Amino acid sequence: MGFQYRTLAKAVRRRTASSISPPPxxxxxxxxxxxxxxxxxxxxxxxxxxxxxxxAFDIDGVIFRSESPIGGSPQALKxxxxxxxxxxxxxxxxxxxxxxxxxxxxxxxLSTLLGINxxxxxxxxxxxxxxxxxxxLENELVVAVGKGEPAAVLSEYxxxxxxxxxxxxxxxxGIDPLAxxxxxxxxxxxxxxxxxxxxxxxxxxCSQRVQAVFVVSDSIDWSRDIQVLxxxxxxxxxxxxxxxxxxxxxxxxxxxxxQAAFPSERFGLxxxxxxLESIFNRIHHDPLSYTCYxxxxxxxxxxxxxxxxxxxxxxxxxxxxxxxxxxxxxxxERLYMVGDNPDVDIKGARQAGYPWFSILTRTGxxxxxxxxxxxxxxxxxxxxxxxVDYIIRKECS
Numbered sequence: 001m002g003f004q005y006r007t008l009a010k011a012v013r014r015r016t017a018s019s020i021s022p023p024p025x026x027x028x029x030x031x032x033x034x035x036x037x038x039x040x041x042x043x044x045x046x047x048x049x050x051x052x053x054x055x056a057f058d059i060d061g062v063i064f065r066s067e068s069p070i071g072g073s074p075q076a077l078k079x080x081x082x083x084x085x086x087x088x089x090x091x092x093x094x095x096x097x098x099x100x101x102x103x104x105x106x107x108x109x110l111s112t113l114l115g116i117n118x119x120x121x122x123x124x125x126x127x128x129x130x131x132x133x134x135x136x137l138e139n140e141l142v143v144a145v146g147k148g149e150p151a152a153v154l155s156e157y158x159x160x161x162x163x164x165x166x167x168x169x170x171x172x173x174g175i176d177p178l179a180x181x182x183x184x185x186x187x188x189x190x191x192x193x194x195x196x197x198x199x200x201x202x203x204x205x206c207s208q209r210v211q212a213v214f215v216v217s218d219s220i221d222w223s224r225d226i227q228v229l230x231x232x233x234x235x236x237x238x239x240x241x242x243x244x245x246x247x248x249x250x251x252x253x254x255x256x257x258x259q260a261a262f263p264s265e266r267f268g269l270x271x272x273x274x275x276l277e278s279i280f281n282r283i284h285h286d287p288l289s290y291t292c293y294x295x296x297x298x299x300x301x302x303x304x305x306x307x308x309x310x311x312x313x314x315x316x317x318x319x320x321x322x323x324x325x326x327x328x329x330x331x332x333e334r335l336y337m338v339g340d341n342p343d344v345d346i347k348g349a350r351q352a353g354y355p356w357f358s359i360l361t362r363t364g365x366x367x368x369x370x371x372x373x374x375x376x377x378x379x380x381x382x383x384x385x386x387x388v389d390y391i392i393r394k395e396c397s
Contacts, residue, residue: 061364100148253294296348340364
């Protein structure tokens with residue numbers, strides 16, 4: 001049997017670049033000095049923005065490295081707010097494949113670290129599209145995998161029977177044969193209101209079929225999680241029982257690597273997916289079936305555009321909303337994607353096509369001197385601060 005799996009981006013990969021977006025324009029490399037821009041920018045910041053553009057920022061490698069701001073990100077983002085009132089002046093979102101925490105928690109963290117007011121609506125994480133699956137799986141037993149608080153994330157979306165893989169594995173003695181040799185302690189995240197009616201009884205968990213698995217963020221115990229997931233997925237959701245139909249499997253994204261505090265990139269969720277798939281396909285007669293969300297999926301960029309439209313209509317006092325915003329349909333002439341990973345951020349913006357314009361920074365995964373060969377950006381800059389300078393000069397002058 002051929003190599004079979006489902007991804008939302010599958011159809012896009014069959015299409016040529018010319019069928020997805022307009023003919024590519026020669027990419028730009030920004031070399032103008034900041035000293036030359038400062039007087040222009042001061043004037044531009046006082047001018048009202050034109051009402052037809054928005055910005056999406058990646059986080060890791062663009063705004064932060066680990067939890068430390070980079071590339072002048074605090075100063076750059078403050079320019080998107082009114083200097084006197086602090087109201088949002090230019091619509092933007094954080095479009096990241098990262099996650100593991102509720103959007104409200106992440107928005108609060110970003111606000112504190114950057115010194116600005118970020119709303120949960122502006123935080124689009126890899127797992128945010130899981131909200132769209134609530135209607136189908138709301139009352140089914142589902143398992144949440146990953147660092148942070150994956151079960152609380154799904155519960156906030158509306159799933160009513162959610163169990164973290166930590167708790168699920170603890171209900172099956174011996175399911176992880178290496179557990180006695182693991183000396184670390186798993187931090188228990190406080191239960192979120194409504195998180196899982198299934199948690200009330202170990203017997204209840206063991207006797208119910210798992211209907212879906214959501215890999216919300218990076219696994220922190222690959223050996224255990226691969227073992228337990230293979231048990232769930234091979235047996236129709238009842239580990240230790242007969243072989244059965246595979247439950248649904250969803251990944252928040254498929255990034256192979258990302259830029260963290262270490263100088264070279266670290267393995268991401270895509271690497272875990274490859275490991276799980278390789279092992280599953282060796283031990284099961286049917287290949288692993290799964291769905292991946294996250295960038296570079298064009299759906300993610302379409303969703304970001306919809307959220308940016310919401311931001312425009314929700315800020316009538318900031319000069320962003322068009323006249324008669326309550327009834328008008330706001331169409332963007334230009335949307336900027338600012339990212340550090342050509343394979344994810346730039347590829348995604350190129351596939352999404354008009355009105356996306358890609359800007360590649362050198363503060364994360366990409367560190368080249370020119371542009372990326374396979375997925376060249378429309379503009380290459382050193383930092384996010386240079387990217388914001390370019391956007392404001394282009395759109396507000």
